[in-house]
Each structure stands twice: as C-alpha cells, then as structure tokens.
Amino acid sequence: MSLLGTETLHAAASRGNLRGFKQCIDTGTPIEAAAQYGETAMHCALGRGRLNVASFILSQCPRALGWRDMNAKTPLHYAAR
Numbered sequence: 523m524s525l526l527g528t529e530t531l532h533a534a535a536s537r538g539n540l541r542g543f544k545q546c547i548d549t550g551t552p553i554e555a556a557a558q559y560g561e562t563a564m565h566c567a568l569g570r571g572r573l574n575v576a577s578f579i580l581s582q583c584p585r586a587l588g589w590r591d592m593n594a595k596t597p598l599h600y601a602a603r
Contacts, residue, residue, distance in 0.1 A: 527551035535563035535579075538572035553583055560591035561600075569600030 531551045534542035543563065547553055556562050564586040567575040576597070579586050590596055 528555040528557060531555055531563050532557060532561075532566045535566040535572060535575045536570050538567070538570070538574055540574050540578055543575050543578065547582075553579060554586070554589065556589075556591075559593075562586070562589050562591075562597070564589060564597040565591060565595075565600045568597040569603065571601075 527546060527549070528551060531543065531546040531553075532555075534540075534546060554562055564576060564579050567573075567579065587597055
C-alpha cells in the first residue's frame with residue numbers, strides 16, 4: 523500500500539467524491555487504510571459530513587464505525603466535533 527494511495531483515498535472521502543473513492547478501492551488501496559495518526563477514510567468522511575462516502579464504507583465494511591485512531595477516537599467522535 524502506498525502513502526499516495528492512502529492520501530488519495532482520504533482526500534476523496536473528505537470531499538465526498540464517491541467515484542474517486544471507489545476508484546482508489548478498485549486500484550488496490552484498502553478501504554481500512556490508515557493515515558499517520560490512525561485516522562481512516564471513515565474518520566475523514568464522517569468528520570466532514572460526507573454521508574455518501576460513509577454509507578458506502580459501511581456497506582462494504584460494517585465494522586468501520588469501531589475503527590479507532592491513535593487517540594482511540596472512532597469515526598463517530600469525528601462526526602460529533
């Protein structure tokens with residue numbers, strides 16, 4: 523997994539770009555790929571209210587709401603900010 527793939531995946535999630543997000547997944551970036559501090563695309567999507575991407579992630583990986591970053595925060599913590 524490349525850092526560029528993870529950054530691109532997270533950028534697509536943050537922007538609500540579902541098409542770009544799916545392209546990243548289709549080219550091999552894992553849906554659970556974490557950035558430097560452990561945040562995942564689900565953290566990015568919910569932190570910015572991108573429900574289209576968050577819904578897709580949940581449809582592919584129901585455990586995504588339980589993923590934790592390095593500070594033990596789940597995507598729901600990011601949504602509540």
